[in-house]
Amino acid sequence: MGRNTGRIAIETLIADYHADVYRFAFHLSGLEADAEDLTQEVFLSAHRRLDQLRDTSKARSWLLKITRNCFLQALQRRRRLNETTDYVLDELASEVPDATFDMDQLRAALDDLPDAFRLVVLMHYFEFLSYQEIANELEMPIGTVMSRLARAKQRLRQSMTRPAKVPG
Amino acid sequence: MTWERHILEKIEACRSGSDDLASPEMADVVRMMAEDACLANHQQRVEEYDRSVRAALDRVPVPSGLETRLLQIVDQDGSSNPVSSSLPIETDLPDTRNSHSDQRRWRPIPIAIGLATAACLIIAGTILILQMMASQVWSIAQVKQEAIGWTEALEHIVWQDISTNPPATLEFPLGMRARPWQWCRLREPSPGMGDVIAYDLLGSPSRFGIQKGILFVFRADVTGLPATPPIRPAITQGRLIAAWHSGDRICVLVLRDANTAALQNFYKREFTGSVRSA
Numbered sequence: 001m002g003r004n005t006g007r008i009a010i011e012t013l014i015a016d017y018h019a020d021v022y023r024f025a026f027h028l029s030g031l032e033a034d035a036e037d038l039t040q041e042v043f044l045s046a047h048r049r050l051d052q053l054r055d056t057s058k059a060r061s062w063l064l065k066i067t068r069n070c071f072l073q074a075l076q077r078r079r080r081l082n083e084t085t086d087y088v089l090d091e092l093a094s095e096v097p098d099a100t101f102d103m104d105q106l107r108a109a110l111d112d113l114p115d116a117f118r119l120v121v122l123m124h125y126f127e128f129l130s131y132q133e134i135a136n137e138l139e140m141p142i143g144t145v146m147s148r149l150a151r152a153k154q155r156l157r158q159s160m161t162r163p164a165k166v167p168g
Numbered sequence: 169m170t171w172e173r174h175i176l177e178k179i180e181a182c183r184s185g186s187d188d189l190a191s192p193e194m195a196d197v198v199r200m201m202a203e204d205a206c207l208a209n210h211q212q213r214v215e216e217y218d219r220s221v222r223a224a225l226d227r228v229p230v231p232s233g234l235e236t237r238l239l240q241i242v243d244q245d246g247s248s249n250p251v252s253s254s255l256p257i258e259t260d261l262p263d264t265r266n267s268h269s270d271q272r273r274w275r276p277i278p279i280a281i282g283l284a285t286a287a288c289l290i291i292a293g294t295i296l297i298l299q300m301m302a303s304q305v306w307s308i309a310q311v312k313q314e315a316i317g318w319t320e321a322l323e324h325i326v327w328q329d330i331s332t333n334p335p336a337t338l339e340f341p342l343g344m345r346a347r348p349w350q351w352c353r354l355r356e357p358s359p360g361m362g363d364v365i366a367y368d369l370l371g372s373p374s375r376f377g378i379q380k381g382i383l384f385v386f387r388a389d390v391t392g393l394p395a396t397p398p399i400r401p402a403i404t405q406g407r408l409i410a411a412w413h414s415g416d417r418i419c420v421l422v423l424r425d426a427n428t429a430a431l432q433n434f435y436k437r438e439f440t441g442s443v444r445s446a
């Protein structure tokens with residue numbers, strides 16, 4: 001039973017969630033090539049521990065968590081987790097701009113965030129985790145998560161409202 | 169933290185399209201929004217913006233053929249790494265165990281002696297290593313060198329906010345006046361050292377700007393350390409490094425700046441002033 005069920009399940013997982021995993025990997029890593037490598041690593045890992053997925057309704061969350069862990073392991077190998085202390089929130093209540101931005105602006109704004117901030121903001125937006133869940137996953141105090149999330153989102157909005165470079 | 173910031177952070181923590189605002193933890197936010205139309209408007213704009221961001225994140229195009237490539241990779245992985253549950257169970261195998269065990273019966277004593285010898289060697293080696301680690305005595309120079317390495321490692325560490333969850337070992341020594349800011353735990357950063365708590369310190373503003381320092385606190389056997397922050401610590405590799413005992417812990421302070429005069433002044437003002445007056 002094990003093999004057939006596993007084979008079918010991994011094919012189903014790939015069919016249903018490869019786009020989600022790839023997008024999440026892309027937002028985390030910032031590069032298409034890295035995102036595809038990460039996606040492959042995620043599904044290989046998922047294939048090997050398929051028995052850990054007991055509730056198939058949580059397959060997406062499970063795969064995104066594997067994606068996040070694979071990304072963090074890669075970061076640790078590269079020692080790239082940059083510091084987060086440079087951002088001081090002066091005016092959190094600064095006006096929220098109109099939600100008119102394109103994908104390139106969002107991409108650039110995400111790239112501009114330190115890894116630790118980008119991780120939290122993507123857990124919020126893409127994994128759709130609550131701040132309590134993010135705190136649990138990262139083993140971080142709730143206050144720290146809320147503060148970091150608020151700073152990251154404000155930074156993201158500021159970056160996306162920067163005027164485009166004037167040609168010439 | 170001001171209550172305004174607290175409320176605003178809570179608004180940012182709510183997920184658009186969720187019922188986060190209905191949770192009991194958000195009751196103060198809901199109450200504030202009912203009283204303050206500007207705040208309610210701010211929350212709506214945040215939610216609208218978040219909705220747009222979420223939608224944009226889902227618009228990233230997926231490379232063509234990715235699904236096929238993933239299936240091929242998983243298929244190859246399956247053939248080279250068979251899933252454990254697919255392995256034939258032992259009862260399906262021909263029962264050859266009796267003949268094997270008959271052969272093994274001729275060699276129980278040498279095997280037992282060999283195993284016992286190996287176990288003794290492993291245990292003795294482990295004890296020896298543990299004794300060496302436990303009895304390691306560090307010199308001041310060694311500790312400073314280690315601290316330089318830890319400081320560099322901290323560039324890749326996520327700091328914890330000291331105001332929300334200070335570690336149990338938070339005990340700043342007397343005379344330490346720089347404002348504590350953040351902390352993190354380095355687990356066994358050096359062989360035999362054990363955990364080291366690193367504090368990210370922020371001095372008060374001066375004409376040299378706002379200076380920062382890292383204070384490492386840990387338990388170790390270090391010879392020749394003073395019991396208070398030394399008055400004139402040395403500059404080592406462009407860093408001012410001061411080490412001293414504080415109770416049963418060792419404190420090592422590392423300040424970084426190209427301007428050694430600024431470092432000395434900062435150290436003098438923040439770390440030794442009250443020591444002299446104490």
